[in-house]
Amino acid sequence: MEARSSARLAQFALSFGLTINTTGQSFLLVVLPPLGRSLGFSDIQTGGILSISALLLMASAPVWGYLSERIGRRPVLLTALAGAAIAAALFGLLVHLRLAASLSAALTLGLFICVRAAQSLASSGILPASQAYMADITIPAQRTSAMGILGAAMGLGAILGAALAWQIAPTSPGSAFAIVCGLAVAAFASVFFLAREPARVARETSVEARLPLARIAPLLLITVASISAYSVLQQVTALRLQDALGFTVEESIARGGAALMATAMAMIAVQLFVVRLLRWEPVRLLGVGAAIAAISLLICSLVDSYAAIFGTLVMLGVGLGLMLPGNLAFLSLSTGAGAQGKAAGVNVLAQGLGQAIGPLAGAALHRISPQVPFLTATALLVLCCAVAIFIWRASVCRKDPRSASLADGQSR
Structure with a gap:
């Protein structure tokens, strides 16, 4: 009973930590593009800040995953949350000083790059360490639901970050960064205590411990493409509201944050309720979700009203809510018990690649037309549909027992 209670407390701490870390990341992604203009940054410079940091996250996450096997999960988690708190405080200070004309635009840009780079290096281990921690404290039969808890925590963090951008950042960005800092301190304390x-357990040295790169490569491609598409939208949604619909900076931050918050809410609702109700196998979730997301974005790129953009982004959330857990579940089932942490680290690397591609590509494509980034994101999701079909055909040819076992487990 004591062990079970301890495990539940640990799950709460991990979920809270991931929620707050994602809150800070989501808030920065939503607020920085329009706020960057107020600070004197160009759209390309702002996109560069986000893309460089994503590249650093991509490179360092596997290293943190390896270190978590050597020095333990807790040190990695605590380092990540400490980095999130310190970075939020420094961002708030820089924004305050720049808006007060105490710093030049060039110096502020350089300091932003340094702080964001340090934050990325420190916090990139939180996801692989959290997934590995969950694997350590759960039996295989509980693994899917445990990973689902982490996914829902990240989705909640995306909502909270967008809410901060919507409600507080337009009038007081410094206060919003202070809130993020306080939440990160609370998350640090929860993990610490x-x-x-x-x-x-000792890791296997057999085939189960090997990372099946050839088998999971299509799933990693889906991760890169889908995260790239979503990162493009996070970068350019507020900018499109400004440049295509004539919103002010404040209005674009508020309305863009509201739309992205609704997208994240749809993702969470689908992951928590619809996926369990449907009880589909992962590859079907992948294909149907990618199709819904691609159609939603195609419509979104063609409409010219805020209400239509808002509605199609909600449908995008529905599609991603089906697609992403399907991809993660199939990735886990395609990997042996001794390689789960390795697969998680490589998948985080793929996410980082997508997060690096998305903001810079979105800023560059937005200069052509506010609609072009949305069309590009649509093409990426069409690619995901094609890869899902390939995976489905391959799994049928192999009569993959792992997919069948997941479907049976969901139906029970």
Whole structure:
């Protein structure tokens, strides 16, 4: 009973930590493009800040995953949350000083790059360490639901970040960064006091411990393409409201944050309720979700009203809510028990690649037309549909027992 209670407290601490870390990341992604203009940054410079940091995250996440096997999960988690708190405080200070004309635009840009780079290097280990921690404290039969908890936590963080951008950042960006800092401190405390270092079994040296790169490569491609598409939208949604619909900076931050918050809410609702109700196998979730997302974005690129943009982005959330858990579940089932952490680290690397491509590509494509980034994101999701069909055909040819076992597990 005590062990079960300890595990639940640890799950809460991990979920809270991921929620707050994602809150800070989402808030920065939503608020920085329009706020950057007020600070004197060009759209390309703002996109560069986000893309460079994503590249650093991509490169360092596997290293943190390796270190979590050597020094433990807790040190990696605590380092990530400490970095999130310190970076939020520094961002708020820089914004305040720049808006007060105490710093030049060039100096502020350089300091923003440095702080964001340090934040990315420090916090990139939180996801692989959290997934590995969950694997340590759960049996295989509980693994899918445990990973779903982490996914929902990240979705909630995306909502909270967008809400901060919507409600507080338009009038007081410094206060919004202070709130993010306070939440990160609370998350650090929860992990410090509630998440003990888990016991870990010796890793297998057999085939089960090998990372099946050839088998999971299509799934990693889906990760890169889908995250790139979503990152494009996070970069350019507020800019499109400004440049295509004539919104002010404040209005674009508020309305863009509201739309992206609704998108994240749809993703969470689908992951928590619809996926369980449908009980589909992962590859079907992948294909149907990618199709819904691609159609939604195609319509979104053609409409010319805020209400239509808002509605199609909600439908995008529905599609991604089906697609992303399907991809993660199939990735886990395609990997042996001794390579789950390795697969998680490589998938985080793929996410980082998508987050690096998206903001810079979105800023560059937006200069051509506000609609072009949305069309490009649509093409990426069409690619995901094609890859899902390929995976489905391959799994049928192999009569893959892992997919069948997942479907049976969901139906019970």
